[in-house]
Amino acid sequence: MAEYAHFVPDMIGRAPEVGLESTVHQILKGGAALYSAEGHPCGCAVLEGGGADRSSDSEGGCIAMEFSQAVEAALLKLFEGAKKNEPLAQSPRILAKYTLGVMRGLSKLSREGTSRVDLIKIAELAAGSCFLAKD
Numbered sequence: 001m002a003e004y005a006h007f008v009p010d011m012i013g014r015a016p017e018v019g020l021e022s023t024v025h026q027i028l029k030g031g032a033a034l035y036s037a038e039g040h041p042c043g044c045a046v047l048e049g050g051g052a053d054r055s056s057d058s059e060g061g062c063i064a065m066e067f068s069q070a071v072e073a074a075l076l077k078l079f080e081g082a083k084k085n086e087p088l089a090q091s092p093r094i095l096a097k098y099t100l101g102v103m104r105g106l107s108k109l110s111r112e113g114t115s116r117v118d119l120i121k122i123a124e125l126a127a128g129s130c131f132l133a134k135d
Contacts, residue, residue, distance in 0.1 A: 007031075008027055008074065009074060011023055011030065012074050012075070020079075020082040021130075024099065025124065025127040025128075027127075028099070028103065028123035029124065029127070031044070031107070032119035032122070032123040033116065033119075035106055035107050035119065036110050036115070036116035036119050042110045042111045043108065043110045044103070047064070047071075047103055047104050048064075048111075072096050072100050075095070075096035075100060076092055076093060076096040079092030079093075086131065087131060088131065095130050098126075098130070099126075099130070102122075102126040106119055106122065
Protein backbone atom coordinates (compact mmCIF):
# COMPACT_ATOMS: atom_id res chain seq x y z
CA MET A 1 0.00 0.00 0.00
CA ALA A 2 2.84 2.38 0.80
CA GLU A 3 4.36 1.77 -2.62
CA TYR A 4 1.24 2.09 -4.78
CA ALA A 5 -1.56 3.78 -2.83
CA HIS A 6 0.32 6.85 -1.60
CA PHE A 7 -0.95 8.91 -4.54
CA VAL A 8 -4.39 9.34 -2.93
CA PRO A 9 -3.28 11.02 0.32
CA ASP A 10 -0.60 12.93 -1.63
CA MET A 11 -3.24 14.39 -3.96
CA ILE A 12 -5.67 15.10 -1.12
CA GLY A 13 -2.89 16.97 0.68
CA ARG A 14 -2.38 19.15 -2.40
CA ALA A 15 -6.09 20.00 -2.70
CA PRO A 16 -5.74 23.50 -1.17
CA GLU A 17 -3.22 24.37 -3.89
CA VAL A 18 -4.92 22.84 -6.93
CA GLY A 19 -8.61 22.93 -5.97
CA LEU A 20 -11.18 20.26 -5.33
CA GLU A 21 -12.20 19.54 -8.91
CA SER A 22 -8.61 19.09 -10.03
CA THR A 23 -7.90 16.89 -7.01
CA VAL A 24 -10.83 14.55 -7.75
CA HIS A 25 -9.77 14.34 -11.40
CA GLN A 26 -6.18 13.57 -10.39
CA ILE A 27 -7.24 10.88 -7.91
CA LEU A 28 -9.47 9.07 -10.38
CA LYS A 29 -7.13 9.49 -13.37
CA GLY A 30 -4.17 8.51 -11.16
CA GLY A 31 -6.01 5.35 -10.17
CA ALA A 32 -6.88 4.55 -13.78
CA ALA A 33 -3.27 5.06 -14.82
CA LEU A 34 -1.90 2.98 -11.94
CA TYR A 35 -4.38 0.13 -12.42
CA SER A 36 -3.38 -0.15 -16.07
CA ALA A 37 0.35 0.62 -15.84
CA GLU A 38 2.64 -1.65 -17.80
CA GLY A 39 4.62 -3.92 -15.50
CA HIS A 40 2.12 -3.44 -12.68
CA PRO A 41 -0.56 -5.98 -11.78
CA CYS A 42 -3.92 -4.89 -13.20
CA GLY A 43 -6.25 -3.20 -10.76
CA CYS A 44 -5.94 -2.81 -7.01
CA ALA A 45 -6.15 -6.00 -4.98
CA VAL A 46 -6.59 -4.08 -1.74
CA LEU A 47 -9.54 -1.98 -2.96
CA GLU A 48 -11.12 -5.13 -4.29
CA GLY A 49 -10.75 -6.96 -0.99
CA GLY A 50 -7.11 -7.93 -0.74
CA GLY A 51 -7.79 -11.16 -2.56
CA ALA A 52 -9.80 -12.30 0.42
CA ASP A 53 -13.24 -12.05 1.92
CA ARG A 54 -13.90 -8.43 2.91
CA SER A 55 -15.19 -9.57 6.30
CA SER A 56 -13.26 -9.26 9.52
CA ASP A 57 -12.88 -13.06 9.49
CA SER A 58 -9.66 -12.89 7.46
CA GLU A 59 -6.45 -10.90 7.79
CA GLY A 60 -6.64 -9.80 4.15
CA GLY A 61 -10.24 -8.72 4.63
CA CYS A 62 -9.33 -6.67 7.70
CA ILE A 63 -6.46 -4.94 5.89
CA ALA A 64 -8.64 -4.18 2.88
CA MET A 65 -11.44 -2.81 5.07
CA GLU A 66 -9.04 -0.60 7.05
CA PHE A 67 -7.51 0.78 3.86
CA SER A 68 -10.90 1.45 2.26
CA GLN A 69 -12.17 3.12 5.43
CA ALA A 70 -9.08 5.33 5.60
CA VAL A 71 -9.44 6.38 1.96
CA GLU A 72 -13.15 7.06 2.40
CA ALA A 73 -12.50 9.10 5.56
CA ALA A 74 -9.88 11.19 3.75
CA LEU A 75 -12.25 11.75 0.82
CA LEU A 76 -15.07 12.70 3.19
CA LYS A 77 -12.85 15.26 4.90
CA LEU A 78 -11.84 16.62 1.50
CA PHE A 79 -15.46 17.05 0.35
CA GLU A 80 -16.62 18.45 3.71
CA GLY A 81 -13.89 21.08 3.61
CA ALA A 82 -14.73 22.03 0.05
CA LYS A 83 -18.49 22.19 0.59
CA LYS A 84 -18.17 25.74 1.91
CA ASN A 85 -16.72 27.03 -1.36
CA GLU A 86 -17.64 24.53 -4.08
CA PRO A 87 -21.01 23.62 -5.58
CA LEU A 88 -21.25 19.87 -5.05
CA ALA A 89 -23.68 17.52 -6.82
CA GLN A 90 -24.36 15.50 -3.62
CA SER A 91 -23.52 15.46 0.07
CA PRO A 92 -19.86 15.03 1.02
CA ARG A 93 -20.65 11.54 2.41
CA ILE A 94 -22.21 10.35 -0.86
CA LEU A 95 -19.40 11.88 -2.93
CA ALA A 96 -16.76 10.15 -0.79
CA LYS A 97 -18.50 6.79 -1.23
CA TYR A 98 -19.04 7.48 -4.94
CA THR A 99 -15.37 8.32 -5.52
CA LEU A 100 -14.24 5.19 -3.69
CA GLY A 101 -16.77 3.14 -5.67
CA VAL A 102 -15.48 4.56 -8.94
CA MET A 103 -11.93 3.65 -7.91
CA ARG A 104 -13.08 0.08 -7.24
CA GLY A 105 -14.90 0.00 -10.56
CA LEU A 106 -11.86 1.24 -12.45
CA SER A 107 -9.80 -1.45 -10.76
CA LYS A 108 -12.26 -4.17 -11.76
CA LEU A 109 -12.50 -2.89 -15.33
CA SER A 110 -8.70 -2.93 -15.56
CA ARG A 111 -8.62 -6.54 -14.42
CA GLU A 112 -11.20 -7.35 -17.09
CA GLY A 113 -8.97 -5.87 -19.81
CA THR A 114 -10.37 -2.38 -20.32
CA SER A 115 -7.76 -0.23 -22.06
CA ARG A 116 -5.85 2.52 -20.26
CA VAL A 117 -7.33 5.11 -22.62
CA ASP A 118 -10.87 4.00 -21.79
CA LEU A 119 -10.16 3.84 -18.05
CA ILE A 120 -8.90 7.42 -18.08
CA LYS A 121 -11.96 8.59 -20.06
CA ILE A 122 -14.23 6.86 -17.53
CA ALA A 123 -12.31 8.50 -14.67
CA GLU A 124 -12.70 11.93 -16.27
CA LEU A 125 -16.43 11.40 -16.78
CA ALA A 126 -16.90 10.23 -13.19
CA ALA A 127 -14.87 13.09 -11.73
CA GLY A 128 -16.96 15.67 -13.57
CA SER A 129 -20.19 14.26 -12.15
CA CYS A 130 -19.19 15.30 -8.61
CA PHE A 131 -19.82 18.96 -9.33
CA LEU A 132 -22.87 20.96 -10.22
CA ALA A 133 -23.01 22.51 -13.67
CA LYS A 134 -21.31 25.86 -13.71
CA ASP A 135 -22.79 28.81 -15.57
